[in-house]
Amino acid sequence: MTVDWIAVDWGTSNVRAWGVDAAGRVLFTRSANEGMGRLTKDEYPRVLDALLSPDVSANIAPLDVLICGMAGAKQGWLEAPYLDVPADLRQLASHSVVPPTSSLTSVRILPGLCQRQTGAEDVMRGEETQLLGLAALMPGFSGPVCMPGTHCKWVELNAHRVERFVTAMTGELFDVLSRHTVLRHSLGNERDGADHAEGLDAGLAAGIAEPQKLTALLFKVRSGSLLSGWKPSWCAGFLSGLLIGADIGGQREWIGKAEIPIVGDPGLSQLYARGLRMVGALGRIVDVNQVVLMGLRRAREAQ
Amino acid sequence: MTVDWIAVDWGTSNVRAWGVDAAGRVLFTRSANEGMGRLTKDEYPRVLDALLSPDVSANIAPLDVLICGMAGAKQGWLEAPYLDVPADLRQLASHSVVPPTSSLTSVRILPGLCQRQTGAEDVMRGEETQLLGLAALMPGFSGPVCMPGTHCKWVELNAHRVERFVTAMTGELFDVLSRHTVLRHSLGNERDGADHAEGLDAGLAAGIAEPQKLTALLFKVRSGSLLSGWKPSWCAGFLSGLLIGADIGGQREWIGKAEIPIVGDPGLSQLYARGLRMVGALGRIVDVNQVVLMGLRRAREAQ
Numbered sequence: 001m002t003v004d005w006i007a008v009d010w011g012t013s014n015v016r017a018w019g020v021d022a023a024g025r026v027l028f029t030r031s032a033n034e035g036m037g038r039l040t041k042d043e044y045p046r047v048l049d050a051l052l053s054p055d056v057s058a059n060i061a062p063l064d065v066l067i068c069g070m071a072g073a074k075q076g077w078l079e080a081p082y083l084d085v086p087a088d089l090r091q092l093a094s095h096s097v098v099p100p101t102s103s104l105t106s107v108r109i110l111p112g113l114c115q116r117q118t119g120a121e122d123v124m125r126g127e128e129t130q131l132l133g134l135a136a137l138m139p140g141f142s143g144p145v146c147m148p149g150t151h152c153k154w155v156e157l158n159a160h161r162v163e164r165f166v167t168a169m170t171g172e173l174f175d176v177l178s179r180h181t182v183l184r185h186s187l188g189n190e191r192d193g194a195d196h197a198e199g200l201d202a203g204l205a206a207g208i209a210e211p212q213k214l215t216a217l218l219f220k221v222r223s224g225s226l227l228s229g230w231k232p233s234w235c236a237g238f239l240s241g242l243l244i245g246a247d248i249g250g251q252r253e254w255i256g257k258a259e260i261p262i263v264g265d266p267g268l269s270q271l272y273a274r275g276l277r278m279v280g281a282l283g284r285i286v287d288v289n290q291v292v293l294m295g296l297r298r299a300r301e302a303q
Numbered sequence: 304m305t306v307d308w309i310a311v312d313w314g315t316s317n318v319r320a321w322g323v324d325a326a327g328r329v330l331f332t333r334s335a336n337e338g339m340g341r342l343t344k345d346e347y348p349r350v351l352d353a354l355l356s357p358d359v360s361a362n363i364a365p366l367d368v369l370i371c372g373m374a375g376a377k378q379g380w381l382e383a384p385y386l387d388v389p390a391d392l393r394q395l396a397s398h399s400v401v402p403p404t405s406s407l408t409s410v411r412i413l414p415g416l417c418q419r420q421t422g423a424e425d426v427m428r429g430e431e432t433q434l435l436g437l438a439a440l441m442p443g444f445s446g447p448v449c450m451p452g453t454h455c456k457w458v459e460l461n462a463h464r465v466e467r468f469v470t471a472m473t474g475e476l477f478d479v480l481s482r483h484t485v486l487r488h489s490l491g492n493e494r495d496g497a498d499h500a501e502g503l504d505a506g507l508a509a510g511i512a513e514p515q516k517l518t519a520l521l522f523k524v525r526s527g528s529l530l531s532g533w534k535p536s537w538c539a540g541f542l543s544g545l546l547i548g549a550d551i552g553g554q555r556e557w558i559g560k561a562e563i564p565i566v567g568d569p570g571l572s573q574l575y576a577r578g579l580r581m582v583g584a585l586g587r588i589v590d591v592n593q594v595v596l597m598g599l600r601r602a603r604e605a606q
Contacts, residue, residue, distance in 0.1 A: 114530055119509070121526040151485075151522065167526065168518040169484065176479045181472065182454075206422070211515035213553040215471040215546065219454065223424040223470065227417055243518065250516040 003027055003056055005064035006105070007296035008048075010071035011126060012037045017051055018293055026293070028055045036070035036077075044077040045102045052105075062106040066300050068129035068292065072097065072109040082114035082123065089132040089160045093299040110299055113162060122167050126292070127153050130263050133295030134286060135160045138261065144254045145261045146276070146283065148244075148268035150175070154251050170247045171268065174240060177218065183239065186225035188232025199230070199237030204275045206238075207245020214246040240271060248275045259284050263291055306330055306359055308367035309408070310599035311351075313374035314429060315340045320354055321596055329596070331358045339373035339380075347380040348405045355408070365409040369603050371432035371595065375400065375412040385417035385426065392435040392463045396602040413602055416465060425470050429595070430456050433566050436598030437589060438463045441564065447557045448564045449579070449586065451547075451571035453478070457554050473550045474571065477543060480521065486542065489528035491535025502537035506544020507551075507578045514552030520545050543574060551578045562587050566594055 004022040008015065013035040019028040034047045048065065056063060072080030078099035083091060096108040112125030127147050134145065140159055147153040150171040156163040178187050190196060206217055221239050224230045230238070248255065260276055262269045262283045273283035307325040311318065316338040322331040337350045351368065359366060375383030381402035386394060399411040415428030430450050437448065443462055450456040453474040459466040481490050493499065509520055524542050527533045533541070551558065563579055565572045565586045576586035 114526075116530055118531070119523075121523060121530045123526050123529055152518075154519075166519045167522040169521045170518050172484050173518060173521075176483045180479045180483050181475050210553075211517075212549070213514075214517050215455075215473050215476060215550050216457075216469045216553060218472045218476075219470040220422075220424060223417075223426050226426055227419055227424045228421065246515070247518050250513075250519060 003063065005066065005300065006052060006056075007293055007300075008065060008067040008071075009126065009129075009292045009296075010067050010069040010076070011035050012070050015047070015051065016289075019052075019055055020297070024297065030055065036073060036075065039077075041077060044071065044099065045105075048107070049102055049104055056104070062101070062104060064300075065105045065107040066096075066110070066296050067107060068110045068296060068299075069126035072111060073125055078109060080109045080111040082112050083128075085113050085115045085162050085164060087113050087128075087162050089128060089135060089162060090298075090302050092128060092132060093302040096299075113165070115164060120164070120166070122165055124153055124165060124167070127155070127263075128162065129295035129299065130288060130291045131155060131157055131162060131295070132160070132298050133291035133293065134261055134263060136294050136298050137286065137291060141261070143256070143258055143260065144251075145263060146272055148262065148264035148272050152247055152264070152268075154254070156254065166251070168247045168250070170243050171265070174243050178236070178239060183218065183221045183235075186221050186230070186232065186235045187239065188236055190233040191236065193233050195231045195233040196237035199234035200241040200271065200274070203238035203241020203243075204245040204248075204278055205241075207242040207247075208249040208275065208278055211246040211249030214242070217242050217246070241275070244268075244271050244275050245278075248272070248279060252279065255279060255281050257281060261286050263288050306366065308369065308603065309355060309359075310596055310603075311368060311370040311374075312429065312432075312595045312599075313370050313372040313379075314338050315373050318350070318354065319592075322355075322358055323600070327600065333358065339376060339378065342380075344380055347374065347402065348408075351410070352405055352407055359407070365404070365407060367603075368408045368410040369399075369413070369599050370410060371413045371599060371602075372429035375414060376428055381412060383412045383414040385415050386431075388416050388418045388465050388467060390416050390431075390465050392431060392438060392465065393601075393605050395431060395435060396605040399602075416468070418467060423467070423469070425468055427456055427468065427470070430458070430566075431465065432598035432602065433591060433594045434458060434460055434465060434598070435463070435601050436594035436596065437564055437566060439597050439601050440589065440594060444564070446559070446561055446563065447554075448566060449575055451565065451567035451575050455550055455567070455571075457557070459557065469554070471550045471553070473546050474568070477546050481539070481542060486521065486524045486538075489524050489533070489535065489538040490542065491539055493536040494539065496536050498534045498536040499540035502533070502540030503544040503574065503577070504540075506541035506546075507548040507581055508544075510545040510548020510550070511552040511578065511581055514549040517545070517549040520549070544578070547571075547574050547578050548581075551575070551582060555582065558582060558584050560584060564589050566591050
């Protein structure tokens with residue numbers, strides 16, 4: 001079994017690599033927390049070689065590596081300029097860039113997507129490759145895709161074409177609200193109890209019903225714990241639910257009754273599926289590693 | 304000129320005291336940053352005496368001091384239990400509490416208000432006294448009052464009666480978003496330029512138009528600076544505008560065409576007035592120190 005090429009998802013916080021053989025089988029998976037956020041441009045070749053060294057020895061020819069994600073950002077390894085939406089995802093490979101590497105590897109980095117229309121400015125890096133994989137796993141799918149994470153993307157996908165997308169700061173909002181605001185006094189760390197699930201459902205319902213009141217609903221976490229004795233785990237669930245509910249409630253115009261693929265952080269995906277059920281939509285959770293690997297495969301084949 | 308009594312507004316971050324003579328004239332004003340947030344219960348008498356010592360010498364009888372604000376919180380000097388809304392503000396004085404003091408002063412602390420209805424839980428401490436003062440300055444006023452700050456209160460006031468209120472975390476959201484999220488890379492500190500005012504107006508318009516999309520609109524600060532070259536000062540204005548606009552947009556059902564008193568942080572009050580104009584309402588900025596002092600006077604007279 002010989003490694004034919006390496007698929008890499010290089011994000012802000014982490015990097016993950018798959019060794020793939022000529023038949024498309026994954027021979028090994030490696031990951032590290034050396035994401036774009038902590039690397040300078042000239043550290044990438046060393047990090048990549050170190051990541052692969054336990055599994056890959058020096059070949060006669062340099063090993064093919066295809067990378068998606070933040071390694072292609074301006075502050076990453078080498079900038080891979082955005083493709084503009086509407087965008088055909090089969091064009092990603094032909095817009096890849098080639099950074100300087102060691103003699104062990106031959107690397108290309110895929111671009112992200114951007115939307116330049118005034119008032120709808122938006123960017124993504126990494127999700128476009130997941131979407132290319134999703135288009136392969138769900139051939140002919142047309143409709144909205146929900147991509148939860150630190151920044152949640154809502155994407156209108158039409159087969160291989162991204163028509164438009166929008167980014168919501170849902171995950172990052174939860175993080176800063178729970179760590180840096182007055183709400184922190186009301187929250188607990190426990191996430192698995194019945195209290196948490198109850199709070200989550202109450203928050204989802206409130207956020208979906210009145211997304212336009214989010215700045216006020218958030219304070220209910222504090223006042224509810226002061227006046228109604230809400231438990232910390234209930235409050236943590238409620239805050240999650242409020243933010244996800246407001247996100248779903250704010251995107252109602254393109255959420256119908258049809259199945260909506262959910263591609264992203266596995267824990268968050270469950271919460272979004274629960275919220276989508278509340279508005280009568282059926283979320284279908286898709287494994288994010290499976291789609292990113294499939295997307296990198298398809299991009300490689302399209303070269 | 305002899306000090307007759309001391310009016311005190313004791314907030315989370317600061318304490319401010321006015322020495323008032325028998326004719327109601329202010330003889331001196333003192334303030335310090337020794338707010339509730341940094342004091343233990345038994346430190347209050349010392350802090351109060353130190354604050355007053357330059358202006359007040361030992362009297363034969365202890366000096367009357369009337370306090371509103373966070374000194375009456377559970378974690379303050381002595382808890383002054385909330386009055387429930389709907390509440391007649393002329394009842395504040397009769398619900399004051401008397402904490403232990405030094406021999407120099409005789410102190411009472413006014414209560415805050417709370418709203419216990421499920422789903423509308425809310426609390427205030429300090430604003431109720433401002434509202435009592437506002438009711439005196441605008442006799443017979445009935446309608447919504449906008450009280451900008453770290454937490455912005457929207458209050459339905461009917462003469463001396465608070466019918467209901469809601470707290471939005473607008474100010475605190477700006478603070479954590481600009482300091483602890485990815486948006487910080489796009490923001491500058493400059494607040495006074497033409498760019499800032501332009502960004503503010505664009506943000507107000509966007510937040511007012513689509514308050515239900517706030518989680519997504521926030522990310523425009525980042526993507527707009529990446530794609531459209533928005534300047535840091537423009538982005539800072541835009542973020543302020545988005546949050547204030549979403550706050551106003553979410554409270555549209557009780558914002559009519561009538562004059563709306565704005566009582567709170569002076570800088571924020573200007574921004575809210577600008578936003579209210581965009582929805583056809585006329586904000587009337589009222590000096591917050593004037594109303595809190597008037598409120599403490601009226602509470603003292605009602606004893």
